[in-house]
Amino acid sequence: MIKTLLTVLLFTLSLIASARAAILEWDRNPETNVLGYRVYSGLQSRVYDSVLDVGNATTNLLTQSTGIVFYAVTAYDTEGLESDFSDEVSYLWPVIPVPPSPPQRLRITGANGNGNALIILQESADLTNWTNSASALVPMAPGAPKFFRTENRYVTWP
DSSP, X not given: OXXXXXXXXXXXXXXXXXXXXXXXXXXXXXXXXXXXXXXXXXXXXXXXXXXXXXXXXXXEEEEOOOSEEEEEEEEEETTSXXXXXXXXXEEEOOOOOOOOOOOEEEEEOOOOTTSEXXXXXXXXXXXXXXXXXXXEXXXXXXXXXXXXXOSSOEEEOO
């Protein structure tokens, strides 16, 4: 039978590959029949809405979240029994500011013989020098849709 365990949690923070992340670590349970661990998290103390089975690992990489998040760990054994929750730790994730996107404008060239026009989305950091960031050849017939999609943009106009 598995006992209450994991009374000591170490919570260390790391900045990994320019992304905000944290590493949750705990001491291995001394019982020999422990099969694995589960990491619980939630936005309220002792109210967990997420669980992750991390197998036999004693660390878990946590990725950026928002606000205060509460974490606890349990162990489970070969008989399927699960321990009580460990001591709880919480972490206030920092707010990562989103950089403003540069000013954008649409440049529409004249329609070609097929009734299509070249639509170019341009961006500028100084409103003087403009660079093309996306473009498409689109139909300009009355009633034609006024949008185009690129790999990471959806562009529309009136």
